[in-house]
Amino acid sequence: MPKLNMVQAVTLALEEQMTADESVVVLGEDVGVDGGVFRATEGLLEKFGEQRVIDTPLAESGIVGASIGMAMAGLKPVAEMQFSGFSYLSIPQLEGHASRMRARSMGQFTVPMVLRMPYGGGVRALEHHSESREVLYAHNPGLKVVIPSGPRNTRALLAAAIQDPDPVIFMEPKRSYRAFKEEVPADPETMEIGKCQVVQEGTDITVVAWGAMMHTTKKAVKQIEKERGISIELIDVLTISPLDSDTICESVRKTGRCAIIQEAARSFGPASEIIACINDKSLLYLEAPVQRVTGYDVVTPYFNRELDYMPTVGRISRGIIEAIDF
Amino acid sequence: MPKTKLCDFSISYMQVLDENGVVDTDLEPSLSKEQLVELYRHMQWGRITDERMLKLQRQGRIGTFGPSIGQEAAHCASMFCMRDDDWFVGCFREHGARLMRGESLVKQLNYFNGYTEGNIGGNPRNLPISVIVGAQSLHAVGLAYASKLKGEDSVAIVYQGDGATSQGDFHEALNFASVWNVPVIFLVQNNQWAISVPREKQTKSKSIAQKAIAYEMHGIQVDGNDPLAVYAATAEAAERARNGEGPTLIEAVTYRMMMHTTADDQYKYRTKEEEDSWKPKDPLIRFKKYMEDKGFWDNKAEEKLQAELKADCDAQVKEFESQPDFPRDVSFEHVFGTEHAVISEQKVEFDQELEEENDA
Ligand SMILES: Cc1ncc(C[n+]2csc(CCOP(=O)(O)OP(=O)(O)O)c2C)c(N)n1
Ligand SMILES: [Mg+2]
Numbered sequence: 001m002p003k004l005n006m007v008q009a010v011t012l013a014l015e016e017q018m019t020a021d022e023s024v025v026v027l028g029e030d031v032g033v034d035g036g037v038f039r040a041t042e043g044l045l046e047k048f049g050e051q052r053v054i055d056t057p058l059a060e061s062g063i064v065g066a067s068i069g070m071a072m073a074g075l076k077p078v079a080e081m082q083f084s085g086f087s088y089l090s091i092p093q094l095e096g097h098a099s100r101m102r103a104r105s106m107g108q109f110t111v112p113m114v115l116r117m118p119y120g121g122g123v124r125a126l127e128h129h130s131e132s133r134e135v136l137y138a139h140n141p142g143l144k145v146v147i148p149s150g151p152r153n154t155r156a157l158l159a160a161a162i163q164d165p166d167p168v169i170f171m172e173p174k175r176s177y178r179a180f181k182e183e184v185p186a187d188p189e190t191m192e193i194g195k196c197q198v199v200q201e202g203t204d205i206t207v208v209a210w211g212a213m214m215h216t217t218k219k220a221v222k223q224i225e226k227e228r229g230i231s232i233e234l235i236d237v238l239t240i241s242p243l244d245s246d247t248i249c250e251s252v253r254k255t256g257r258c259a260i261i262q263e264a265a266r267s268f269g270p271a272s273e274i275i276a277c278i279n280d281k282s283l284l285y286l287e288a289p290v291q292r293v294t295g296y297d298v299v300t301p302y303f304n305r306e307l308d309y310m311p312t313v314g315r316i317s318r319g320i321i322e323a324i325d326f
Numbered sequence: 327m328p329k330t331k332l333c334d335f336s337i338s339y340m341q342v343l344d345e346n347g348v349v350d351t352d353l354e355p356s357l358s359k360e361q362l363v364e365l366y367r368h369m370q371w372g373r374i375t376d377e378r379m380l381k382l383q384r385q386g387r388i389g390t391f392g393p394s395i396g397q398e399a400a401h402c403a404s405m406f407c408m409r410d411d412d413w414f415v416g417c418f419r420e421h422g423a424r425l426m427r428g429e430s431l432v433k434q435l436n437y438f439n440g441y442t443e444g445n446i447g448g449n450p451r452n453l454p455i456s457v458i459v460g461a462q463s464l465h466a467v468g469l470a471y472a473s474k475l476k477g478e479d480s481v482a483i484v485y486q487g488d489g490a491t492s493q494g495d496f497h498e499a500l501n502f503a504s505v506w507n508v509p510v511i512f513l514v515q516n517n518q519w520a521i522s523v524p525r526e527k528q529t530k531s532k533s534i535a536q537k538a539i540a541y542e543m544h545g546i547q548v549d550g551n552d553p554l555a556v557y558a559a560t561a562e563a564a565e566r567a568r569n570g571e572g573p574t575l576i577e578a579v580t581y582r583m584m585m586h587t588t589a590d591d592q593y594k595y596r597t598k599e600e601e602d603s604w605k606p607k608d609p610l611i612r613f614k615k616y617m618e619d620k621g622f623w624d625n626k627a628e629e630k631l632q633a634e635l636k637a638d639c640d641a642q643v644k645e646f647e648s649q650p651d652f653p654r655d656v657s658f659e660h661v662f663g664t665e666h667a668v669i670s671e672q673k674v675e676f677d678q679e680l681e682e683e684n685d686a
Contacts, residue, residue: 034522057528058460058523062494089458129457318679
């Protein structure tokens with residue numbers, strides 16, 4: 001298999017799942033003829049036809065509401081939000097229906113749909129094109145929130161999301177879309193939703209990140225390991241909700257220290273939840289307060305200031321070192 | 327029992343000045359020479375600055391933006407009917423109209439260079455650019471309600487595209503406006519495309535104007551590349567609104583001559599031939615011919631205007647590029663109108679981090 005970037009990995013997963021299962025349909029704004037504004041659905045229309053690759057009218061609530069209906073009738077819709085910043089128009093459908101149809105009908109109706117959306121900053125775009133609001137969805141019981149970090153796990157997790165029996169919000173870090181390539185296996189593979197991945201084992205500190213921050217954090221980790229001669233355990237969260245706190249807490253029990261890197265605004269974010277879990281399960285093993293390096297609690301600034309507000313390699317390194325030197 | 331006819335509907339289309347310069351004198355609005363020249367100037371200013379912004383974007387001097395080229399009649403001629411105390415609610419494809427509202431090119435460049443500073447200044451009754459498609463339609467209804475409640479005779483005009491008419495917010499706005507009978511004008515610039523989605527895939531309706539019928543409000547379709555038709559329809563709508571006779575939906579049929587935004591490749595979904603077929607309908611060509619036929623305009627006047635506008639454009643680009651840097655920590659200032667420790671603590675931290683980055 002050639003090396004793929006993350007956009008190509010999305011396309012590959014969609015193509016494989018649509019080929020394997022006729023009930024999978026793709027819908028959204030500009031996903032057909034245009035192949036999506038990021039080209040993630042490129043070629044699907046030609047391959048699967050306009051019954052299964054649907055250019056919808058411009059209405060996010062419509063896209064999600066209709067997907068819920070399709071899913072209840074046995075289809076597996078994979079809907080695209082052009083940017084996560086526009087997905088909020090569909091929250092009434094997600095919160096009010098997708099997340100609770102299973103509970104409401106005691107399992108008679110389920111909503112096996114995927115809502116893909118590029119999210120996150122750093123691409124010099126207009127307002128609403130840069131936010132990280134995973135917590136809006138993670139705080140909804142009944143919605144799963146998955147955030148891949150590279151081409152290989154993108155392809156595997158998207159496949160798993162499509163096969164999942166419940167609604168999955170699949171947030172794609174757009175900053176990483178074309179940032180790097182990775183070898184993916186020739187045959188389709190899946191990864192379990194609801195599991196973190198220890199991407200590098202270590203003994204001195206646990207560093208936790210997800211999405212585009214994974215890439216930046218890896219650079220910081222390498223740098224610190226080299227400068228300090230220490231061993232860092234690095235965890236990729238992958239599923240924000242339901243959170244696999246066991247993997248994280250077990251690691252913290254081993255290392256005694258932890259730093260969490262979050263692109264999103266600080267308050268009430270996933271980092272806060274992870275710290276709460278560590279408090280529940282590993283508090284007495286800690287040798288230093290858990291550090292979090294995050295965005296700030298401000299309205300996401302326009303692109304000329306945006307990088308100042310996102311965790312950089314420098315900020316991440318300082319956070320990790322603070323936990324180490326405590 | 328036989329079915330009986332409940333209601334009958336019709337919707338009209340208006341063109342005053344056709345693409346060959348032929349005028350329907352019955353419908354021709356009475357605009358003075360000075361007014362016509364002024365409107366033409368606004369349309370040219372929109373076009374010239376748009377073209378410059380495209381160049382600046384290609385050179386990496388500003389970020390992504392969507393040109394309004396070809397749609398100047400639809401947004402400038404409608405704005406030309408509005409007063410300073412009217413509300414202007416835009417999205418992002420009425421560049422020329424925004425500039426007519428006391429907004430400088432420098433400000434627009436700041437906005438598209440990723441600075442919120444580009445949102446402030448200009449007429450205090452201008453709302454900032456609304457990127458969320460369709461949402462602003464409802465804001466206009468609220469503004470119009472306030473005008474009515476305060477006993478003002480000001481009107482809100484809101485611009486949106488054909489794609490926006492698919493949003494629930496747009497329909498809610500029409501419904502609220504009609505139920506509340508408020509002074510608002512919904513100006514839909516139907517430029518045939520919403521990124522790659524053609525008008526026929528956006529709605530099955532024969533026109534967008536006819537959506538007004540369902541909400542029991544005035545609706546009309548006009549040739550959106552005909553400044554006189556746009557002006558006439560908007561002037562009538564504004565008068566109705568000021569007289570307490572409620573909202574109007576105007577569909578201005580036009581064409582997006584360029585890519586959706588500078589990040590888009592329009593030839594992925596439409597042909598060069600289609601674009602070329604709209605070139606003879608260019609509102610500027612048509613309007614210029616109209617003024618020439620009236621004896622108001624000639625090549626000399628055109629050259630002078632072009633030179634003036636280009637010089638102004640150059641000067642403003644220069645000003646834009648020689649501005650001092652904007653402060654980096656400004657985002658903390660505008661989260662709330664009240665002080666909160668969580669924000670002020672983070673601002674201190676932010677400034678320290680910036681210093682560390684600078685030292686590194
Ligand atoms: C709620 C929302 N969804 C999607 C987008 C992305 N988007 C920006 S412009 C656009 C098409 C708009 O089409 P139309 O309303 O016809 O206006 P035009 O761009 O043609 O002027 C889309 C899909 C957005 N800005 N807001
Ligand atoms: Mg349009």
